[in-house]
Amino acid sequence: MRYAIAARWAIAAAIAVVPATARAWNESGHRIVARIAWDELTRAQQVYASELLVRHPRFAEDFAARMPPEIAARPVDDVARQQWVFMHAATWPDLLKGEGKRLADQSAALPAGPEKAELERRLADVKRHDNPTWHYDNKPIHIDPYALPAAPPLAMRAVGVQQALPNALRELDDRTLPVELRAVALAWVLHLVGDSHQPLHSAALFSSRHLPQGDLGGNAFLVQPPGAAPTRLHAVWDELLGDDPKTERAAKNRIVAANPRRILKAELAASTDATGAEAMVNLWLDESFRAADASVYDARLRDALLAPLAAGATSAFPIALDRRYLQASRAVAMRRAALAGYRLADCIGRAESRSRP
Structure with a gap:
């Protein structure tokens, strides 16, 4: 018990001195996923999404007020302006x-x-x-037999992405709802499809020695990338797609070139709403969980938590990451982003077809 309490205090103290975590993917990551989807849409589907988003109840405060001057100066039906609104909605x-x-x-x-x-x-x-709480649904990964947290009663669980995303998809399709509510639903769909494909929005690691309360989807798992200051594992994964708006188009092109739709045909065919929105989202989250289990928390990270502490050390953290880990992780993140973009386009395409008289 004393060791578990000390571990919690050590984690809390370490978290206090590292930079605040980035948001699921980061803003560039979400815009890149949205850009992949936008380029997959027909012009009619782009117009459908754009005309819906301008009816967002917070459009003036959260969209128009943040537009770059060169975008705001364009006509409302300009393609570049519509694309900006679409990608911005993914970050809203x-x-x-x-x-x-x-x-x-x-x-x-x-x-x-x-x-x-x-x-x-x-x-x-x-x-x-x-x-x-809508942004994630973290299933536990236990690296030793004593790291077995009690699951909260179902009635006490907060609504996470597993429920929120299917609900948003249904609201987007529901033509009996006010258009403003459907616009909010579309913004959440744009965002949560991305979140559901980020591995650390589906899993949390538990270690009886170092993470008895779990790592909160990598937010309490401290690492040190090569040549960088200690940071959260979650932040490392959020930033794998890049963090510079000026390079987002090039990053999107690299992701699509490495992961064209044709090579992801099997995954995309297995993931439609034909069996219901819940089943579709569950499949995406299961993919993300398996990516976390195999690639985020790889054998070397687990071994570092299971090994005895070095002489004089009071914590296993931060755990050093090497360039090989980052390279392999980036390939996984790019594949997940490509799937998210294609699936987002498919969701919007289906919604547009159902909106026709």
């Missing part, structure tokens, strides 16, 4: 987190009065749309 659920914190900090610094009341109204609207 993550942007809510930062916006909520910004408004909360501003409100806390003000005395009671009209300005504070307005900030609190805006914060409440952000919170109404923000759903932080």
